[in-house]
Amino acid sequence: MGRDTLHAIWEEMQQSPVPRPPLVTxxxxxxxxxxxxxxxxxxxxxxxxxxxxxxxxxxxxxxxTLIAIEDAxxxxxxxxxxxxxxxxxxxxxxxxxxxxxxSLDSAASEEEKRAFVAERLWHRLPxxxxxxxxxxxxxxxxxGALLMRVWCAVPRVELQEK
Numbered sequence: 001m002g003r004d005t006l007h008a009i010w011e012e013m014q015q016s017p018v019p020r021p022p023l024v025t026x027x028x029x030x031x032x033x034x035x036x037x038x039x040x041x042x043x044x045x046x047x048x049x050x051x052x053x054x055x056x057x058x059x060x061x062x063x064x065t066l067i068a069i070e071d072a073x074x075x076x077x078x079x080x081x082x083x084x085x086x087x088x089x090x091x092x093x094x095x096x097x098x099x100x101x102x103s104l105d106s107a108a109s110e111e112e113k114r115a116f117v118a119e120r121l122w123h124r125l126p127x128x129x130x131x132x133x134x135x136x137x138x139x140x141x142x143x144g145a146l147l148m149r150v151w152c153a154v155p156r157v158e159l160q161e162k
Contacts, residue, residue: 063127070157091154092134093126099138099146106140113138117150126152 061069104116113136117125126132135151 067127087156093152093154095121095124095150095152097121097124097148097150098141099148102144102146104138104146104148106138106146108138110136113148117148121150125150126154128153128155 103120104112108116114130114133117133117136118130122129132152132155133150134153135149137149137151139147139149141147
Protein backbone atom coordinates (compact mmCIF):
# COMPACT_ATOMS: atom_id res chain seq x y z
CA MET A 1 0.00 0.00 0.00
CA GLY A 2 1.10 3.52 -0.64
CA ARG A 3 1.09 6.42 1.79
CA ASP A 4 -2.04 7.93 0.25
CA THR A 5 -3.97 4.69 0.79
CA LEU A 6 -2.80 4.35 4.38
CA HIS A 7 -3.70 7.99 5.06
CA ALA A 8 -7.19 7.49 3.59
CA ILE A 9 -7.71 4.42 5.79
CA TRP A 10 -6.51 6.35 8.85
CA GLU A 11 -8.89 9.26 8.09
CA GLU A 12 -11.83 6.87 7.67
CA MET A 13 -11.02 5.23 11.00
CA GLN A 14 -10.92 8.65 12.69
CA GLN A 15 -14.39 9.55 11.38
CA SER A 16 -16.00 6.38 12.71
CA PRO A 17 -16.70 6.99 16.45
CA VAL A 18 -17.59 3.37 17.27
CA PRO A 19 -15.50 0.45 16.06
CA ARG A 20 -17.48 -2.20 14.27
CA PRO A 21 -18.31 -5.33 16.25
CA PRO A 22 -16.22 -8.42 15.53
CA LEU A 23 -17.52 -10.76 12.82
CA VAL A 24 -18.23 -14.40 13.60
CA THR A 25 -16.65 -16.59 10.94
CA UNK A 26 -16.34 -20.32 10.42
CA UNK A 27 -13.29 -22.28 9.44
CA UNK A 28 -12.98 -24.38 6.32
CA UNK A 29 -13.55 -27.58 8.25
CA UNK A 30 -16.68 -26.33 10.04
CA UNK A 31 -20.27 -26.50 8.81
CA UNK A 32 -21.69 -23.00 8.26
CA UNK A 33 -24.36 -21.90 10.72
CA UNK A 34 -27.69 -21.14 9.06
CA UNK A 35 -28.88 -17.54 9.12
CA UNK A 36 -31.82 -17.32 11.58
CA UNK A 37 -33.50 -14.69 9.37
CA UNK A 38 -33.48 -17.01 6.35
CA UNK A 39 -36.62 -19.09 5.62
CA UNK A 40 -36.49 -22.57 7.13
CA UNK A 41 -36.03 -25.52 4.83
CA UNK A 42 -37.66 -28.65 6.26
CA UNK A 43 -35.77 -30.98 3.95
CA UNK A 44 -33.02 -33.03 5.51
CA UNK A 45 -29.63 -32.29 4.08
CA UNK A 46 -27.69 -35.33 2.95
CA UNK A 47 -24.32 -35.78 4.65
CA UNK A 48 -21.51 -34.13 2.77
CA UNK A 49 -19.26 -36.79 1.27
CA UNK A 50 -15.62 -36.42 2.05
CA UNK A 51 -13.72 -36.44 -1.20
CA UNK A 52 -10.52 -38.30 -1.89
CA UNK A 53 -7.34 -36.93 -0.43
CA UNK A 54 -5.60 -34.76 -2.97
CA UNK A 55 -1.84 -34.51 -3.12
CA UNK A 56 -0.23 -31.71 -5.10
CA UNK A 57 3.39 -31.92 -6.18
CA UNK A 58 5.58 -30.17 -8.66
CA UNK A 59 7.53 -32.00 -11.32
CA UNK A 60 9.27 -31.15 -14.55
CA UNK A 61 7.08 -32.06 -17.52
CA UNK A 62 8.40 -34.85 -19.71
CA UNK A 63 9.54 -34.23 -23.25
CA UNK A 64 6.53 -36.02 -24.72
CA THR A 65 4.26 -33.69 -22.71
CA LEU A 66 6.18 -30.63 -23.90
CA ILE A 67 5.96 -31.83 -27.50
CA ALA A 68 2.20 -32.41 -27.17
CA ILE A 69 1.72 -28.92 -25.73
CA GLU A 70 3.85 -27.39 -28.47
CA ASP A 71 1.88 -29.27 -31.12
CA ALA A 72 -1.43 -28.07 -29.68
CA UNK A 73 -0.26 -24.47 -29.44
CA UNK A 74 1.79 -24.62 -32.61
CA UNK A 75 -1.22 -25.08 -34.90
CA UNK A 76 -2.59 -21.71 -33.80
CA UNK A 77 0.83 -20.03 -34.08
CA UNK A 78 1.58 -21.44 -37.52
CA UNK A 79 -1.60 -20.01 -38.96
CA UNK A 80 -0.58 -16.48 -38.01
CA UNK A 81 3.20 -16.67 -38.39
CA UNK A 82 5.18 -15.57 -41.37
CA UNK A 83 8.33 -17.45 -42.33
CA UNK A 84 11.48 -15.97 -40.77
CA UNK A 85 15.18 -16.36 -41.40
CA UNK A 86 15.71 -18.33 -38.17
CA UNK A 87 14.76 -21.79 -39.43
CA UNK A 88 18.38 -22.79 -40.06
CA UNK A 89 19.87 -21.30 -36.88
CA UNK A 90 22.04 -23.69 -34.86
CA UNK A 91 21.00 -23.54 -31.20
CA UNK A 92 22.43 -25.17 -28.08
CA UNK A 93 20.67 -25.61 -24.76
CA UNK A 94 22.81 -25.30 -21.63
CA UNK A 95 22.07 -27.46 -18.59
CA UNK A 96 23.82 -26.58 -15.31
CA UNK A 97 24.30 -29.06 -12.47
CA UNK A 98 26.10 -28.80 -9.11
CA UNK A 99 27.92 -31.95 -7.99
CA UNK A 100 28.19 -32.00 -4.19
CA UNK A 101 29.59 -35.42 -3.34
CA UNK A 102 32.96 -35.45 -5.11
CA SER A 103 31.97 -38.37 -7.33
CA LEU A 104 33.75 -36.70 -10.26
CA ASP A 105 37.11 -34.91 -10.32
CA SER A 106 37.50 -31.44 -11.83
CA ALA A 107 40.35 -32.82 -13.95
CA ALA A 108 38.22 -35.68 -15.32
CA SER A 109 38.70 -36.66 -18.93
CA GLU A 110 36.06 -36.02 -21.57
CA GLU A 111 35.14 -39.72 -21.56
CA GLU A 112 34.68 -39.71 -17.76
CA LYS A 113 32.50 -36.59 -17.90
CA ARG A 114 30.35 -38.05 -20.68
CA ALA A 115 30.07 -41.37 -18.81
CA PHE A 116 28.89 -39.49 -15.71
CA VAL A 117 26.25 -37.62 -17.74
CA ALA A 118 25.14 -40.84 -19.46
CA GLU A 119 24.82 -42.73 -16.18
CA ARG A 120 23.55 -40.10 -13.75
CA LEU A 121 21.91 -37.29 -15.80
CA TRP A 122 20.47 -39.05 -18.87
CA HIS A 123 16.88 -38.38 -17.75
CA ARG A 124 17.47 -34.60 -17.75
CA LEU A 125 18.74 -34.46 -21.34
CA PRO A 126 16.52 -33.38 -24.22
CA UNK A 127 14.95 -35.80 -26.63
CA UNK A 128 17.78 -37.63 -28.35
CA UNK A 129 19.71 -38.19 -25.11
CA UNK A 130 23.48 -38.42 -25.30
CA UNK A 131 23.47 -37.91 -29.06
CA UNK A 132 22.54 -34.25 -28.43
CA UNK A 133 25.46 -33.60 -26.03
CA UNK A 134 28.07 -31.38 -27.70
CA UNK A 135 30.23 -30.39 -24.74
CA UNK A 136 30.59 -31.11 -21.00
CA UNK A 137 32.43 -28.65 -18.73
CA UNK A 138 33.37 -29.22 -15.08
CA UNK A 139 34.70 -26.41 -12.86
CA UNK A 140 35.34 -26.12 -9.14
CA UNK A 141 32.66 -24.24 -7.21
CA UNK A 142 32.26 -23.14 -3.58
CA UNK A 143 32.84 -25.58 -0.73
CA GLY A 144 34.40 -28.37 -2.77
CA ALA A 145 31.40 -28.70 -5.07
CA LEU A 146 31.76 -28.91 -8.83
CA LEU A 147 29.79 -26.95 -11.39
CA MET A 148 28.91 -29.05 -14.46
CA ARG A 149 27.56 -27.55 -17.66
CA VAL A 150 26.20 -29.80 -20.38
CA TRP A 151 25.75 -28.26 -23.84
CA CYS A 152 23.05 -30.00 -25.91
CA ALA A 153 21.92 -29.36 -29.47
CA VAL A 154 18.34 -28.21 -29.90
CA PRO A 155 16.85 -30.17 -32.80
CA ARG A 156 15.22 -28.30 -35.64
CA VAL A 157 11.51 -28.81 -35.89
CA GLU A 158 10.11 -28.51 -39.37
CA LEU A 159 6.74 -26.80 -39.63
CA GLN A 160 4.16 -28.97 -41.28
CA GLU A 161 1.82 -27.19 -43.64
CA LYS A 162 -1.78 -28.29 -43.48
